[in-house]
Amino acid sequence: MIKYKLICKKCSLSFDSWFATSKEYEKLKNRNLLTCHSCNSTQVEKSLMAPKLISREKINISNKNFKVNEISKKIKEYQKFIKSNFKYVGENFAYEARSIHYDKKNKDKGIYGIASKKEIKELREEGIEAESLPWIEDKKN
Numbered sequence: 001m002i003k004y005k006l007i008c009k010k011c012s013l014s015f016d017s018w019f020a021t022s023k024e025y026e027k028l029k030n031r032n033l034l035t036c037h038s039c040n041s042t043q044v045e046k047s048l049m050a051p052k053l054i055s056r057e058k059i060n061i062s063n064k065n066f067k068v069n070e071i072s073k074k075i076k077e078y079q080k081f082i083k084s085n086f087k088y089v090g091e092n093f094a095y096e097a098r099s100i101h102y103d104k105k106n107k108d109k110g111i112y113g114i115a116s117k118k119e120i121k122e123l124r125e126e127g128i129e130a131e132s133l134p135w136i137e138d139k140k141n
Protein backbone atom coordinates (compact mmCIF):
# COMPACT_ATOMS: atom_id res chain seq x y z
CA MET A 1 0.00 0.00 0.00
CA ILE A 2 1.15 3.47 -0.81
CA LYS A 3 -0.27 6.77 0.40
CA TYR A 4 -0.34 9.78 -1.88
CA LYS A 5 -1.31 13.29 -1.05
CA LEU A 6 -3.60 14.42 -3.84
CA ILE A 7 -4.57 17.93 -4.77
CA CYS A 8 -7.62 18.94 -6.78
CA LYS A 9 -6.63 21.54 -9.37
CA LYS A 10 -10.17 22.83 -9.54
CA CYS A 11 -11.08 23.54 -5.92
CA SER A 12 -7.58 23.11 -4.41
CA LEU A 13 -8.78 20.54 -1.89
CA SER A 14 -5.99 18.29 -0.75
CA PHE A 15 -6.61 14.83 0.60
CA ASP A 16 -4.81 11.56 1.21
CA SER A 17 -5.53 8.49 -0.81
CA TRP A 18 -4.29 4.91 -0.60
CA PHE A 19 -3.25 2.82 -3.57
CA ALA A 20 -2.09 -0.77 -3.85
CA THR A 21 0.93 0.32 -5.90
CA SER A 22 2.14 3.42 -7.69
CA LYS A 23 1.04 1.71 -10.91
CA GLU A 24 -2.49 1.54 -9.63
CA TYR A 25 -2.43 5.30 -9.18
CA GLU A 26 -1.28 5.75 -12.82
CA LYS A 27 -3.95 3.36 -14.03
CA LEU A 28 -6.78 5.12 -12.21
CA LYS A 29 -5.43 8.50 -13.27
CA ASN A 30 -5.26 7.49 -16.94
CA ARG A 31 -8.82 6.20 -16.85
CA ASN A 32 -10.07 9.37 -15.16
CA LEU A 33 -11.18 7.35 -12.17
CA LEU A 34 -9.49 9.63 -9.68
CA THR A 35 -11.96 12.22 -8.53
CA CYS A 36 -11.96 15.03 -6.03
CA HIS A 37 -13.83 14.28 -2.80
CA SER A 38 -15.39 17.70 -2.84
CA CYS A 39 -16.18 18.78 -6.41
CA ASN A 40 -15.84 15.46 -8.30
CA SER A 41 -13.36 16.97 -10.74
CA THR A 42 -10.95 14.55 -12.39
CA GLN A 43 -8.22 17.19 -12.36
CA VAL A 44 -6.57 15.53 -9.41
CA GLU A 45 -2.79 15.50 -9.15
CA LYS A 46 -0.24 14.11 -6.78
CA SER A 47 1.14 16.95 -4.73
CA LEU A 48 4.81 17.74 -4.37
CA MET A 49 4.91 15.85 -1.14
CA ALA A 50 4.03 12.65 -2.96
CA PRO A 51 6.27 9.71 -2.04
CA LYS A 52 7.68 9.72 -5.58
CA LEU A 53 9.75 12.75 -4.71
CA ILE A 54 11.24 11.32 -1.61
CA SER A 55 11.58 7.70 -2.62
CA ARG A 56 15.09 8.26 -3.96
CA GLU A 57 16.26 8.69 -0.42
CA LYS A 58 16.76 5.65 1.69
CA ILE A 59 14.43 6.66 4.43
CA ASN A 60 13.44 4.76 7.48
CA ILE A 61 9.69 5.13 7.43
CA SER A 62 9.30 3.84 10.95
CA ASN A 63 11.21 6.87 12.17
CA LYS A 64 8.67 9.67 11.80
CA ASN A 65 10.99 12.53 12.65
CA PHE A 66 13.50 11.44 10.08
CA LYS A 67 10.80 11.29 7.43
CA VAL A 68 9.65 14.78 8.25
CA ASN A 69 13.22 16.00 7.91
CA GLU A 70 13.52 14.37 4.51
CA ILE A 71 10.29 15.94 3.33
CA SER A 72 11.30 19.36 4.54
CA LYS A 73 14.66 18.93 2.82
CA LYS A 74 12.88 18.24 -0.46
CA ILE A 75 10.59 21.21 0.02
CA LYS A 76 13.59 23.41 0.76
CA GLU A 77 15.35 22.22 -2.39
CA TYR A 78 12.25 23.10 -4.36
CA GLN A 79 12.06 26.47 -2.65
CA LYS A 80 15.65 27.15 -3.65
CA PHE A 81 14.73 26.44 -7.26
CA ILE A 82 11.71 28.72 -7.07
CA LYS A 83 13.69 31.50 -5.41
CA SER A 84 16.28 31.55 -8.17
CA ASN A 85 13.83 31.19 -11.07
CA PHE A 86 10.79 33.13 -9.93
CA LYS A 87 10.26 36.70 -8.88
CA TYR A 88 9.05 37.20 -5.32
CA VAL A 89 6.01 39.46 -5.11
CA GLY A 90 5.03 38.87 -1.49
CA GLU A 91 1.44 39.64 -0.55
CA ASN A 92 0.81 41.11 -4.01
CA PHE A 93 0.66 37.67 -5.57
CA ALA A 94 -2.99 37.79 -6.66
CA TYR A 95 -2.57 41.32 -8.05
CA GLU A 96 0.62 40.47 -9.93
CA ALA A 97 -0.84 37.24 -11.28
CA ARG A 98 -3.82 39.17 -12.65
CA SER A 99 -1.68 41.88 -14.21
CA ILE A 100 0.40 39.25 -15.99
CA HIS A 101 -2.76 37.49 -17.14
CA TYR A 102 -4.81 40.49 -18.23
CA ASP A 103 -2.15 42.97 -19.36
CA LYS A 104 -0.25 40.22 -21.15
CA LYS A 105 2.87 41.58 -19.53
CA ASN A 106 6.03 40.06 -20.83
CA LYS A 107 7.05 37.62 -18.20
CA ASP A 108 10.58 36.40 -18.46
CA LYS A 109 10.17 35.00 -14.98
CA GLY A 110 7.35 33.35 -13.15
CA ILE A 111 6.24 34.86 -9.88
CA TYR A 112 5.74 33.50 -6.42
CA GLY A 113 4.29 35.03 -3.33
CA ILE A 114 1.69 34.80 -0.65
CA ALA A 115 -1.95 34.12 -1.42
CA SER A 116 -4.81 32.72 0.57
CA LYS A 117 -6.66 29.59 -0.52
CA LYS A 118 -9.58 31.84 -1.39
CA GLU A 119 -7.39 34.00 -3.64
CA ILE A 120 -5.98 30.94 -5.41
CA LYS A 121 -9.51 29.68 -5.95
CA GLU A 122 -10.61 33.04 -7.39
CA LEU A 123 -7.60 33.15 -9.71
CA ARG A 124 -8.41 29.69 -11.00
CA GLU A 125 -12.01 30.66 -11.59
CA GLU A 126 -10.69 33.46 -13.79
CA GLY A 127 -8.66 30.92 -15.73
CA ILE A 128 -5.31 31.85 -14.17
CA GLU A 129 -3.17 28.84 -13.39
CA ALA A 130 -1.86 29.24 -9.87
CA GLU A 131 -0.31 26.46 -7.88
CA SER A 132 -0.08 26.32 -4.13
CA LEU A 133 2.95 24.57 -2.73
CA PRO A 134 3.96 23.51 0.72
CA TRP A 135 6.36 26.15 2.00
CA ILE A 136 8.74 26.28 4.92
CA GLU A 137 9.68 29.68 6.24
CA ASP A 138 13.40 30.28 6.33
CA LYS A 139 14.01 31.56 9.82
CA LYS A 140 17.44 32.92 8.96
CA ASN A 141 15.92 35.67 6.81
Ligand SMILES: [Zn+2]
Binds near residue numbers: 012036
Ligand atom coordinates in the same frame (compact mmCIF):
# COMPACT_ATOMS: atom_id res chain seq x y z
ZN1 LIG B 1 -12.18 19.55 -6.17
